[in-house]
Amino acid sequence: MTSPRPAHIAMFSIAAHGHVNPSLEVIRELVARGHRVTYAIPHAFVEKVAETGAEPRPYTTTLPSADADPEAWGTELIDNIEPFLTDAITVLPELAHAYEGDEPDLVLHDITSYPARVLARRWGVPEISLSPNLVAWEGYEEEVAEPMYAELKKTERGQAYYARFHAWLAENGITQHCDPFVGRPPRSLVLIPKALQPHADRVDESVHTFVGACQGDRAAQGEWERPAGAEKVLLVSLGSAFTKQPAFYRACVEAFGDLPGWHVVLQVGRHVDPAELGALPGNVEVHPWVPQLAILKQADAFITHAGAGGSQEGLATATPMVAVPQAVDQFGNADMLQALGVARHLPMEEATAATLREAVLALAGDPEVARRLGEIQRAMAAEGGTKRAADLIEAELRPR
Secondary structure, three states, rough: OOOOOOHHHHHEEEOOHHHHHHHHHHHHHHHHHHOEEEEEEEHHHHHHHHHOOOOEEEEEOOOOOOOOOOHHHHHHHHHHHHHHHHHHHHHHHHHHOOOOOOOOOEEEEOOOOOOHHHHHHHHHOOOEEEEEOOOOOHHHHHHHHHHOOHHHHHOOHHHHHHHHHHHHHHHHOOOOOHHHHHHHHOOEOOOOOOOOOOOOHHEEEEEEEEOOOOOOOOHHHOOOOOOOOOOEEEEOOOOOOOOOOOOHHHHHHHHHHHOEEEEEEEOOOOOOOHHHHHHOOEEEEEEEOOOOOHHHOOOEEEOOOOOOOHHHHHHHHHOHHHHHHHHOHHHHHHHHHHHHOOEEEEOHHHOOOHHHHHHHHHHHOOHHHHHHHHHHHHHHHHOOHHHHHHHHHHHHHHOO
16 A cells, blocks of 8 residues: 655754755755655755755754854763753754644654654654764664763763653653664664674674665766866865864865876865965865865765765765764764775874875875775665655655
């Protein structure tokens, strides 16, 4: 029995490029298939969501903005996780009201959207997590989560966080412990290639399906033209969040400025003034933001923070990478890329002009790196991407 059309599908996410961007092509595809898609998102991302054809449902968030100084997220583990719970408690009534009388047939949600999971269970509809990065494997709790949270759970602030989370879930009729509530969704589509997943052989694929990169047409983000005479192109980007690194950018200019045959595109974000980098050689262009995928399709090397989005775009375009991770999952991604034989993991404290230059030149000239990238690129193409993700979402729709 097939699902009725059109269905109402509701997506929920936060105002962060690395969490919204991976879902956009999936949403665009669902709209193209005739579904009515609403997308609950903070006001700053309304225009980006509307471009997919989905109907934005804007809400007021308490989280730092996507362009906020990274220091807004604090320095400790508890500083990173508390804001998501506070935001969930604050916005749940607003989101519930926004969907009153217009409840969806299915809920899609980013891994950070706790209210979406509460509402899906309240409405009695299927819920699917769209994960923009790695997912938990069998043994993850014992190997990673428990050691990471052990000290936190002994502190007064950590205990207060867990008590508050359990109380909020209980108020909403959920008896599940908050750790599996957050980390063990009933159904998940993983928007990264399987090659980037640690312990992929231990992931429960009855729950988690790897659909890989869902990139689609990025023409709206702009194009980039390789300058005449540029034999090699290097893109340098630390993503959208942890970009306040003027000393690192100066090291890149020192390493590659006036390097014969090389042209450098340097994305510095909103927190660095290009004037801080000093006089720039003619082969270096600096921007607060660039159309990353358009450049990577023409690039010969990529210095990246190894976020999930950048990592898979580097793999999809078969671009050798030097990974200089800044936070959270980026360290694990950097290790994965290096283990795949397509990148060098260079810790920030070791990223000097000399080490950056040596790493880029070694990778860009290595035929074995090119061979491995070609293999991974072909495997990613076979994962199905956007169309497979949409097929799997439709498969979860229940006939009315």
